[in-house]
Amino acid sequence: xxxxxxxxxxxxxxxxxxxxxxxxxxxxxxxxxxxxxxxxxxxxxxxxxxxxxxxxxxxxxxxxxxxxxxxxxxxxxxxxxxxxxxxxxxxxxxxxxxxxxxxxxxxxxxxxxxxxxxxxxxxxxxxxxxxxxxxxxxxxxxxxxxxxxxxxxxxxxxxxxxxxxxxxxxxxxxxxxxxxxxxxxxxxxxxxxxxxxxxxxxxxxxxxxxxxxxxxxxxxxxxxxxxxxxxxxxxxxxxxxxxxxxxxxxxxxxxxxxxxxxxxxxxxxxxxxxxxxxxxxxxxxxxxxxxxxxxxxxxxxxxxxxxxxxxxxxxxxxxxxxxxxxxxxxxxxxxxxxxxxxxxxxxxxxxxxxxxxxxxxxxxx
Numbered sequence: 001x002x003x004x005x006x007x008x009x010x011x012x013x014x015x016x017x018x019x020x021x022x023x024x025x026x027x028x029x030x031x032x033x034x035x036x037x038x039x040x041x042x043x044x045x046x047x048x049x050x051x052x053x054x055x056x057x058x059x060x061x062x063x064x065x066x067x068x069x070x071x072x073x074x075x076x077x078x079x080x081x082x083x084x085x086x087x088x089x090x091x092x093x094x095x096x097x098x099x100x101x102x103x104x105x106x107x108x109x110x111x112x113x114x115x116x117x118x119x120x121x122x123x124x125x126x127x128x129x130x131x132x133x134x135x136x137x138x139x140x141x142x143x144x145x146x147x148x149x150x151x152x153x154x155x156x157x158x159x160x161x162x163x164x165x166x167x168x169x170x171x172x173x174x175x176x177x178x179x180x181x182x183x184x185x186x187x188x189x190x191x192x193x194x195x196x197x198x199x200x201x202x203x204x205x206x207x208x209x210x211x212x213x214x215x216x217x218x219x220x221x222x223x224x225x226x227x228x229x230x231x232x233x234x235x236x237x238x239x240x241x242x243x244x245x246x247x248x249x250x251x252x253x254x255x256x257x258x259x260x261x262x263x264x265x266x267x268x269x270x271x272x273x274x275x276x277x278x279x280x281x282x283x284x285x286x287x288x289x290x291x292x293x294x295x296x297x298x299x300x301x302x303x304x305x306x307x308x309x310x311x312x313x314x315x316x317x318x319x320x321x322x323x324x325x326x327x328x329x330x331x332x333x334x335x336x337x338x339x340x341x342x343x344x345x346x347x348x349x350x351x352x353x354x355x356x357x358x359x360x361x362x363x364x365x
Contacts, residue, residue: 019104025049026108034116042166042191043175043184044116050105051181054154057101061128061154061205064097067135079135080208084126092125096313101207102126109150109209113185120214121148131195131204138197141167144188146210147222151184153177156204167192189226 026049034044069078070092083098084106085091106123114120124146131137156162156177163176164184168191175184186193188210198204213219 022050022053022104022108026112029112031112031116035118038116038185038187041168042193043186045175045177046112046183046185048179048181049183050152051179053104054152054181058155058205061098061101062130064095065128065130066095067130068093074136074139077136079131079139080127080129082125082127084123086124089125095128098128101128105152105207106209109183110211113148113150113211116185117148119218121211122214123209124212125210127208129206129208131198131206133198133201133203137199139195141192141194143190143192144186144210146212147187147189147219148211149186149188150209150211151177151186152207152209153180153182153184154205154207155180156198156202158198158202158204161196161198161202162204164193164195189222 029046029049038044065081067078067081069076070080071077073080081095081098082092083095084102085094102123106126110121110123129139151164153162159176159178162178163174164186165172165174166186167173174196177184196204213222
């Protein structure tokens with residue numbers, strides 16, 4: 001028993017040291033100029049920020065990653081494995097073996113992004129995305145339903161196809177992530193973007209976080225800006241890709257209507273007017289409620305959030321709570337009974353003097 005406690009203390013000390021190291025790395029990030037780049041360019045890259053973390057967790061993530069079909073996320077999509085979700089977001093199957101990523105990285109990412117945009121943020125959903133020929137090779141052009149997203153590049157077998165493309169003023173620019181641990185922060189609901197397509201037997205592993213404003217006023221203001229930009233599109237709708245080969249740029253990239261976060265309400269999409277108006281009205285309704293939702297889903301498209309393991313944990317936790325409450329009640333009852341018996345004993349304890357002895361003593365006095 002003592003050896004087990006000692007091992008747990010050692011493990012906890014190692015975890016604490018690793019967290020402190022990560023916190024120092026995030027504190028050393030120079031955010032000067034990032035606010036302007038985030039506003040104008042739509043993204044910020046911090047190279048090798050999480051290199052050590054990604055090297056440690058890569059094998060563990062690959063060993064527990066569970067590819068599954070998520071038709072509501074994107075037609076035929078099965079590369080993402082979710083490990084965190086909040087109320088108001090679509091119900092997804094959570095992988096409990098990956099929850100440690102949220103515990104470690106989410107507070108650090110929220111602090112860094114909050115210092116860049118000047119407003120507190122929170123993580124509303126997160127997943128691990130494994131691009132391969134067995135899952136998916138690319139995520140096509142899309143907008144995000146949340147104001148911001150953070151992408152951590154874990155590893156890639158081909159660094160040339162590692163990264164994403166983001167559109168600015170009708171032109172697609174490549175944002176490469178050649179290094180392990182590269183962090184990309186994106187204004188995903190304002191800038192059209194897509195991931196780089198892998199080729200052949202290559203694969204790429206990334207961790208994706210979707211973030212929302214913590215302040216409801218900031219969230220409402222950002223949603224209204226998205227609505228205004230959607231209802232008043234710019235005249236420049238030409239899409240040119242920078243950073244790709246001439247063969248690829250000869251044909252303008254198609255914008256996929258299938259989207260993991262929300263259907264893109266922009267002139268580049270091929271959505272029908274009715275579908276576009278429905279999603280715009282949904283966003284306006286969420287603004288009136290004071291709470292934005294990352295996705296637009298029909299009830300029949302939702303899937304169960306909790307796994308059997310989650311239900312088992314919740315059941316056992318509730319049973320343990322009931323046992324603790326029952327034990328407290330029993331302890332209170334036994335304590336009160338003990339107190340009463342003690343008071344009775346104290347009142348009758350000591351030598352018992354009979355009445356005759358008392359009278360004789362009084363006569364002597």
